[in-house]
Amino acid sequence: MIGGGPAGVAAAIYAARKGLKVTMVADRIGGQVKDTLGIENLISVPKTTGPELAGALQQHMDDYTITKREHLRVDRIEKGALKTVHLSSGESFETKTLIIATGAKWRELGVPGEQENIGNGVAYCPHCDGPFFKGKDVAVIGGGNSGIEAALDLAGIVKSVTVFEFLPELKADQVLVKQAEARDNITILKNVATRQIIADNGKVTAIEYQDRETEQVRTQDLAGVFVQIGLVPNSAFLKDVVEMTRFGEVVINEKGETSEPGIFACGDVTTVPYKQIVIAMGEGAKASLAAFEYLLKN
Ligand SMILES: Cc1cc2nc3c(=O)[nH]c(=O)nc-3n(C[C@H](O)[C@H](O)[C@H](O)COP(=O)(O)OP(=O)(O)OC[C@H]3O[C@@H](n4cnc5c(N)ncnc54)[C@H](O)[C@@H]3O)c2cc1C
Structure with a gap:
């Protein structure tokens, strides 16, 4: 076995x-x-x-x-x-x-800053690592069922959750999406590509992403990134x-x-x-x- x-x-x-x-x-x-x-x-x-x-x-x-x-x-x-x-x-x-x-x-995201910061702000298991981000701003990468479930879980612990979905629409079940949309501290960004995870002094401080429609590159300050892409x-x-x-x-x-x-x-x-x-x-x-x-x- x-x-x-x-x-x-x-x-x-x-x-x-x-x-x-x-x-x-x-x-x-x-x-x-x-x-x-x-x-x-x-x-x-x-x-x-x-x-x-x-x-x-x-x-x-x-x-x-x-x-x-x-x-x-x-x-x-x-x-x-x-x-x-x-x-x-x-x-x-x-x-x-x-x-x-x-x-x-x-599954890993494969962007710069991911591997280097596992355990220092980059996480995969919201149930295991969510409590470390109490009161902080975090991102969830992936808008499928596991991503939205993670966002809902984290929303009860952290200050805010931003969901980054690569596709123009979320793949998660409607029932979950509705729950996420009803939460004040969850923001959902669609059609965005994560470009890199930025760290300072060994701790994640921000995420850089690109709006796939306008091609504009933006940076968002946060303390944690939960990768939920399968x-x-x-x-x-x-x-x-x-x-x-x-x-x-x-x-x-x-x-x-x-x-x-x-x-x-x-x-x-x-x-x-x-x-x-x-x-x-x-x-x-x-x-x-x-x-x-x-x-x-x-
Ligand atoms: C966060 C999360 C929440 C979930 N919630 C639910 C839920 O509520 N209900 C539900 O039904 N399912 C849930 N699932 C899914 C469920 O956990 C899996 O479907 C189930 O664990 C699969 O069982 P498995 O034995 O096939 O594989 P795994 O549970 O992945 O076990 C694999 C085993 O193989 C070992 N292994 C891997 N590679 C090697 C190697 N090369 N040599 C030796 N050993 C190796 C591992 O250490 C482990 O012992 C959840 C999964 C996750 C990640």
Whole structure:
């Protein structure tokens, strides 16, 4: 099992319950769940928090014999009847089947000043980092659902939020847009391109952006920039191992099988639509049952 988010944990538990010998390699058990505050759509659990759910995932796994290798990354996989998995520690091991559940991470903006100021004003997780900007002016880059949700969350903590959307229209659901428009301290700028994030003495102080219609370049003073332009699958280490889309999603069929026999995948790293916890868990269970079936036949 590579990955310890909802998909990887579900897959690990299902595999252990089938009596398979399971090793989980995970950079961070809990995955994206750890970056989430309130979760209200995990069916049968009306309300929980990210840290609580991450703890519950860990606790559920502890009921089974699962070897956990946390804080390690898989760097490379050699395919074949026996697959060799190379870890960031320099170790490697062989396995007949692999389940990839490496999820996704925040997409970066790619403008000057972003990388250099991560943790000094540039942030990706409003739930985690919002409180550091209490009473300050911040920007949210991206006017999709996650951007507008972030703006609404932040508006309760910070002094003001300005949303910068590249397109002439917001992509977020109308219900969210209406809520944002009703807030006094949220301003929405459309059709603007972020050009750079400006810092002074190691702290973000302003953002430079261009009005795409008038081409006028402007600077806005602020203390924080939350980048909310989507997620990218954690699949770079799978190049030339399994088929992927041009977005880096692992192509799977309805059983979670990849293009490589014996390698299965599930959750946010795959082509499965609608990236959600309950979906990742179901996909993990499915991939695990398919891996068990594969082992029976091979
Ligand atoms: C801020 C935020 C809020 C969200 N809120 C909700 C919500 O309310 N409800 C909901 O249903 N969904 C929500 N989601 C989406 C949900 O968290 C994801 O759909 C879900 O976590 C996907 O599970 P996953 O196991 O596929 O991947 P992830 O949770 O991304 O887990 C991936 C795992 O793989 C590990 N990993 C990655 N690369 C490697 C590597 N090379 N080697 C080893 N390990 C690796 C990671 O450390 C992690 O353990 C939210 C997401 C975010 C970011």
